[in-house]
Amino acid sequence: IWNFLKEEHPELLPKKQELLGKVQNEFYTEVVEKRRDYPVFTEVKELFRKLTEEYGVKVGLATTDTYASARACMDCLDASGYVTFWGTDDGTLPVKPDGKLVELAAESWHIKPEELLMVGDTPNDMRFAHNGHAFAIGVLSGTGKIHHMECVADDLIESVAELPAWLEEKRGRECLVIEDNGIGIQAEDLPRVFEKGFTGYNGRADKKSTGIGLYLCKKIMDKMGHKIWIDSEVGKGTRVYLELTRQEWNPE
DSSP states (O other): OHHHHHOGGGGGGGGHHHHHHHHHHHIIIIIIIIOOOOOSSOOOOHHIIIIIIIHHOOOOEEEEEEEHHHHHHHHHHOOGEEEEEEOSSSSOOOTTOHHHHHHHHHTTTTTTTGGOOEEEEHHHHHHHHHHTTEEEEEETTSSOOHHHHHHTOOOOESSSGGHHHHHHHHOOOOOOEEEOSSSSSOOGGGGGGTTTTHHHHHHHHOOOOOOOHHHHHHHHHTTTTOOEEEEEETTTEEEEEEOOOOOOOOOO
């Protein structure tokens, strides 16, 4: 738009900010204030109520929309009262997939980023979670396809409506954490560390990695019906989580 003005109407350039403000106001009026048909896959207000009141979960939003747009959506769904962190794109906060936004949410709730669950329906959402060292839950009822999501998500659910059941299943789970204070893993490599033959930045640097170890770990854990996931920060170290709760075995 500004290139067009520069070439065709240079006299309007001094009024750039004024024009931008008018465009934003018009957009907000037409798209946000007048919209009342937000597509949902479950009763959002009841889901947020159950998560906060029955499970003690803090609810936050991370979006590239503005606060006004996100708030209008939540107001329309009568769910704003349950949201205690607004990670919106208004020029003052990091924007996803910047992992610093996850860290800010964790800080506001007085928890560690590793204790935070990021629920999203795109591979970019999953990368965003890993960039901030959160646990990534992929939702398959949105835009993401299973063959894209399963390689980057730590776990998958069909719909956000399944979150309470997912939390209930995880209650009382035993988890072994193996941690080091080494060089860490690049954020962009984390979603692929369990792929066969993948060595990543560190492996290419020392040329000793085979890309087989973590692949075999994942294969073994999958066969045993357990989960394995990793979070890491460059220069600080890596944590490997092994979910080891025993399952009831009923041979038939």
